[in-house]
Each structure stands twice: as structure tokens, then as C-alpha cells.
Amino acid sequence: MLVQGRHFETGEPVQVHIDGELIAAVEPLSGDDKELPWLAPGLFDIQVNGYGGIWFSRKDLTVEHVIQVCESLATRGISLFLPTLITASEQTLITAFQTLEQARRSSDLVNNCVVGYHLEGPWISKEDGPRGAHPREHVRPASVDEFLRLQHAAGGRIRLLTLAADCPGALDMIRHCHSTGVRTSIGHTAGTSSQIQAAASAGATLSTHLGNGAHGRLPRHPNYLWDQLADDRLWASVIADGHHLPDAVLKCVLKCKGPGKTILTCDVSGFAGCPPGTYREENVKAEVLTDGRLVVAGQRQFLAGSGATTGDCLIHMMRTCGITLPEAIQMTSSNPARFLDMSPNELKTGKPATLCAFQIAASDGGEPVAFQPVATYTNGRVFTG
Numbered sequence: 459m460l461v462q463g464r465h466f467e468t469g470e471p472v473q474v475h476i477d478g479e480l481i482a483a484v485e486p487l488s489g490d491d492k493e494l495p496w497l498a499p500g501l502f503d504i505q506v507n508g509y510g511g512i513w514f515s516r517k518d519l520t521v522e523h524v525i526q527v528c529e530s531l532a533t534r535g536i537s538l539f540l541p542t543l544i545t546a547s548e549q550t551l552i553t554a555f556q557t558l559e560q561a562r563r564s565s566d567l568v569n570n571c572v573v574g575y576h577l578e579g580p581w582i583s584k585e586d587g588p589r590g591a592h593p594r595e596h597v598r599p600a601s602v603d604e605f606l607r608l609q610h611a612a613g614g615r616i617r618l619l620t621l622a623a624d625c626p627g628a629l630d631m632i633r634h635c636h637s638t639g640v641r642t643s644i645g646h647t648a649g650t651s652s653q654i655q656a657a658a659s660a661g662a663t664l665s666t667h668l669g670n671g672a673h674g675r676l677p678r679h680p681n682y683l684w685d686q687l688a689d690d691r692l693w694a695s696v697i698a699d700g701h702h703l704p705d706a707v708l709k710c711v712l713k714c715k716g717p718g719k720t721i722l723t724c725d726v727s728g729f730a731g732c733p734p735g736t737y738r739e740e741n742v743k744a745e746v747l748t749d750g751r752l753v754v755a756g757q758r759q760f761l762a763g764s765g766a767t768t769g770d771c772l773i774h775m776m777r778t779c780g781i782t783l784p785e786a787i788q789m790t791s792s793n794p795a796r797f798l799d800m801s802p803n804e805l806k807t808g809k810p811a812t813l814c815a816f817q818i819a820a821s822d823g824g825e826p827v828a829f830q831p832v833a834t835y836t837n838g839r840v841f842t843g
């Protein structure tokens with residue numbers, strides 16, 4: 459199979475030869491066809507809750523649901539992701555992990571796309587604000603024994619754990635994860651400065667969706683946002699969908715962490731991709747608005763997750779922070795891999811044929827306004843919208 463496009467780093471036209479699951483060659487193409495799509499490694503999102511009405515955390519998740527989400531995301535440029543399970547009862551989490559593992563074992567697509575799992579909760583702050591939309595009744599103290607049971611159900615593939623620095627038992631949990639190669643991230647926290655520092659000293663290396671899952675009002679300083687921004691041991695993930703964070707916050711996070719330690723995530727909701735309307739899942743009742751936003755039903759102020767996908771966040775970050783396309787791809791493809799100690803996908807001979815062809819729609823003034831996937835290749839298998 460041959461794929462033609464402009465290399466995301468150089469802008470030069472190239473032709474990628476795909477042989478089976480691998481890139482057999484990348485060759486320069488003559489001419490300067492500006493109509494060619496961009497070519498870049500496939501997008502990688504470390505926080506995906508579901509898509510198109512399917513939540514990974516739901517009790518009745520099936521293998522077919524998981525395959526459906528992988529296919530939907532692939533048509534939107536996402537080749538790799540971590541299905542994310544949020545705070546729920548231990549039995550619900552175990553059942554969901556077992557189903558995800560069943561899907562991975564029975565589908566090559568799922569096996570290729572799902573490179574691990576992100577467990578977000580249940581060991582988070584109980585306080586309103588930091589708890590976000592996680593159900594309070596299932597928030598509990600951290601337990602290494604419970605983690606071991608969940609990790610067993612997940613086939614040892616929980617690669618990332620988000621927990622609150624102030625959750626009882628957090629430091630033991632972080633140390634345990636650190637010793638077994640599982641990354642830990644501070645999120646949904648109401649931690650003090652010393653708790654944030656202690657979490658990083660114990661081995662936490664990321665702040666999950668920094669600036670969200672936080673109190674509506676905070677002391678001007680000190681507070682856990684400054685503490686995490688200032689700590690160079692912590693990378694940061696941000697939901698750059700244009701709704702979750704003001705542009706100034708995105709700029710500040712980027713300036714503090716730099717393009718090498720910033721990860722863009724869509725944190726996409728299971729309701730994303732659904733037509734406008736009101737939806738209910740477990741205890742969450744949400745509305746999908748005509749502009750794509752997802753809000754708690756009956757009001758317009760509080761978001762109920764993201765309706766955007768990773769490519770939308772990439773474009774928003776380019777527009778608001780003035781970053782280049784290679785930097786945007788770094789934050790949506792290679793950084794997630796490097797953070798998880800995986801080999802990033804690259805447009806190079808011998809690498810997996812996991813790449814994305816896309817156009818960037820621009821305004822009259824030349825600003826990027828929309829990510830338009832043309833085709834996504836996941837280990838050589840092609841998906842088009």
C-alpha cells in the first residue's frame with residue numbers, strides 16, 4: 459500500500475510504502491502539491507472514557523462495544539489510546555477490565571490500539587470540585603491489595619494510575635506503582651503543598667488534566683496548581699478542547715512544562731460523537747449541545763466531559779499557543795509514548811505502519827481551525843471517516 463502526503467516535520471511531499479503491519483520505506487516525492495494531506499504518526503491519547511454513547515466504565519460493556527470505539531477513534535486520527543476507567547465499585551472496575559482484556563485478546567484492532575489502561579480513581583479527593591464528576595459513594599482510601607486485584611483483571615496492563623496526593627494511602631500506592639513500572643499521576647486532588655511534593659518524591663510523574671478536577675475557588679497561593687506547575691518532576695496533561703481551560707492557562711502550562719513534558723488529551727466522554735440531546739449513564743445525566751459541548755443536563759455552566767477528540771485539541775493548541783505542527787504532534791503522539799516508556803511511532807522504515815493523514819482547515823487569516831482526518835493507519839489497517 460502507498461500513502462502520499464506532506465511530512466509533518468518538513469512539509470516535503472513523501473510517499474510511504476506500507477507492507478503488512480510495517481512501514482517498508484519512506485521516499486521523497488517530486489513536485490510540491492499543497493493539496494496533499496499532512497502525514498504524521500498516529501495520535502495517541504492517554505485518557506479516553508469511551509465514544510459514541512459507549513462508556514468503558516459501564517456495567518454492560520461488551521467486546522463489540524470496545525471494537526466499535528476503536529473504529530470510531532481511528533476514523534478521527536487516533537491510533538493508540540488508554541481506555542480510562544473512572545471511580546466505580548471494585549466489581550464494576552474488575553468486570554470492565556475483564557471485558558477490555560477479552561476484547562484485546564479477540565481483536566487485532568483492539569490489541570493494536572489499546573496499549574494499556576488508565577485507572578482514574580477511585581482513590582481521589584471526596585471534596586466537591588476536585589472530585590469532578592466521579593461518584594462520591596465510590597471514592598475510597600487507596601489500597602494496594604485492591605490495586606493488585608484490579609491489575610490482575612486488567613492482565614497487568616494498567617499503565618497509568620491517577621490518584622489524589624491527599625488520598626489516604628496515596629504514598630504507599632505511588633511507591634508500589636513506581637516499583638512495578640506503573641506510572642502515577644496526581645489528579646482530582648485537594649492536596650497541600652507538602653502532599654504534592656511528597657507524591658512527586660514517592661514517584662508520581664504527571665499531573666492529570668491540570669487545571670480541571672479542581673475547586674472553583676482557591677487561595678491565591680499557595681495552592682495545588684502552582685505546586686504542580688512548579689515541580690519539574692511532573693509532566694502535565696491538559697484538556698485542550700477550548701472549553702475546559704482558558705487559553706491563558708494552556709499557555710502557562712506549556713511555558714512551565716515545555717513542549718517536551720506537555721501531553722494533550724481529549725479526555726473524551728462516552729457521550730462524545732452522539733447527536734445533540736439528553737443522555738443518561740449510571741448516575742450521570744448530560745446534554746450534548748449543538749456546538750459539541752457536553753454539559754450536565756439542565757444548565758449550561760458545568761461541563762460533563764469533553765466532546766472533542768485529540769485532533770481537535772491539537773488544532774486548538776496550535777491556534778491559541780502558536781505552536782508548530784511538529785510540536786503539536788509531539789504532544790499528541792510521541793510524548794504520551796515517551797511518558798509511558800514506550801517507543802514512539804515514527805515515519806521511518808521498519809516502524810509500525812501507524813500513521814495519520816489529515817488536512818488542517820484554516821481561517822481566512824491562515825489560523826488553523828479544524829482537524830480533518832483523511833485516513834488513519836493502525837498497524838497497516840486503514841480507516842477513513
Ligand SMILES: [Zn+2]
Nearest residue numbers: 578590667671
Ligand atoms: Zn478526570
